[in-house]
Amino acid sequence: MSSGSQVEELVFPNCENASEKYEKLAKIGQGTFGEVFKARNRETKALVAMKKVLMENEKEGFPITAIREIKILQLLRHENVVQLIEICRTRAGPYNRFKSTFFLIFEFCEHDLAGLLSNANVKFTLGEIKKVMQQLLNGLYFIHSNKILHRDMKAANILITKNGVLKLADFGLARALVSKGSNPKYTNRVVTLWYRPPELLLGERMYGPSIDVWGAGCIMAEMWTRSPIMQGNTEQHQLQLISQLCGSISPDVWPGVHKMELYDKLELPKGQKRKVKERLKPYVRDQYALDLLDKLLCLDPSKRMDCDSALNHDLFWTDPMPTDLTPMLSRHTTSMFEYLAPPRRRGPIHPQAPAHKPAHNPDQHFERVF
Structure with missing residues (x-):
């Protein structure tokens, strides 16, 4: 043809x-x-x-x-x-x-989120971060309700118009969900490594909307840290970073994980405690935001919060309420895209986190202070 x-x-x-x-x-x-x-x-x-x-x-x-x-x-x-x-x-x-x-x-959308976060002059208030996440989760809720998986959630694939409307973009890896009864098996070679959930890294091929939710959690943390929170070089390294943040991967916290194809083939860190709230607290001062992040970055995909529950989280219904992005974006007339931004510099892995809240500095990356 x-x-x-x-x-x-x-x-x-x-x-x-x-x-x-x-x-x-x-x-x-x-x-x-x-x-x-x-x-x-x-x-x-x-x-x-x-x-x-x-x-x-x-x-x-x-x-x-x-x-x-x-x-x-x-x-x-x-x-x-x-x-x-x-x-x-x-x-x-x-x-x-x-x-x-x-x-x-x-x-045409004037910006992507990675481009905005790479610019030190772009500063999001808590209300504006809430608005970004509310729209992101709303878009995901819609596509999941229509039985579509995005499979490439990352800040560069989140577009924002000059009027403050967020758009999920780049559906090149998207896939229609097959009914569970048909025993669907998808490829696990999807999602950019830094945003890839632990189940895919462990070889899972029967997955669902929760893989996109993990990416949403990574993006939400990035709204404060200004760069990807877990920058692994390999699948093994990415799992190490996930374990250091979210705790050791074991059947105690994730029943059935030992049955996954790569569970016994990869070296998984033992004895790691979950530190999502502790590590993000120097950046994220809001308790509701920390709680939602903790629920989005749940290791066990069956316990990971879905988009509907996330949209009903107290974060979006307490002051400051989600705030229109238009006034902030109107101060920036130049389009900002990841492609046009300077390459993101990466710091050393996991030094001690600072006791103070860091300034919005695009060169002060999350790995540097973890």
């Missing part, structure tokens, strides 16, 4: 010539998925994001991963999920070896 016919079968708005319809303004993203550009509709002047579909590895047809992403985004229409507008192609010619290039055209 040809690329064109596969895309047309998706019954999604599409345009025949991307360069005629859109003017590229700047590159704002780069990864294994391809490139993302800020662009302008030449007729309406509306800003959009153009995500290039990587075709180099496709001998014939349209990549199945892109088809899956498009189908999922067709289903997910929600304020806190980025909107796919249409699919565009470039005309095939000698300049592109007679192969069309495809772009997914999305609504």
Whole structure:
């Protein structure tokens, strides 16, 4: 089947010539998925994001991963999920070896959360952090209710518009949930390592929405620490960092964990006490926030708080209430994306935590003070 016919079968708005319809303004993203550009509709002047579909590895047809992403985004229409507008192609010619290039055209969001957190001039109040997390959990609740797993939760995949609306983005690894009765087995090679939950690191292939909730907990902590809280170099190292923060992984705290494929094949730290609240307290002074973080970063996925319960947590219903992000964002007119920010520097692993609350300094990373 040809690329064109596969895309047309998706019954999604599409345009025949991307360069005629859109003017590229700047590159704002780069990864294994391809490139993302800020662009302008030449007729309406509306800003959009153009995500290039990587075709180099496709001998014939349209990549199945892109088809899956498009189908999922067709289903997910929600304020806190980025909107796919249409699919565009470039005309095939000698300049592109007679192969069309495809772009997914999305609504444009001015920032991603990783970009905002890397900028020392961007400071979130407790009320604003609550608003970010409330919207993030609301988006996750919606996609989980529609039986979709995101499978790549990280700060760079959380977009925020200039009007303060948060959007879950990059559904390239997303997957529809299969009913439990069918004994589903998914790949565990998903989620960026620093945000990957312990069950995936231990080889679990029958998992659910709780894998996204772990990522949400990591992102929530990052709202205060300003950089990823567990920066492992390998799966083994990541499990060590998780154990040092969340306590040793054992059947006592996680019944049945010993049955997981890699439980006996990896060296898991013994005798580690759970220190989520203790280690985060120098940053997170709010007791309700510490309590929610503790529940989101639960080792046992069956006991990890789900999004519905998290949205009903006292954190979101006590003063200061979740605060509109627009006034704070209006002070920053330049778009902030992880791709455009300086590389995140990493400090030594686990020195003693400070007794004082650290300043919002993007170079003062969490590993440095853990």
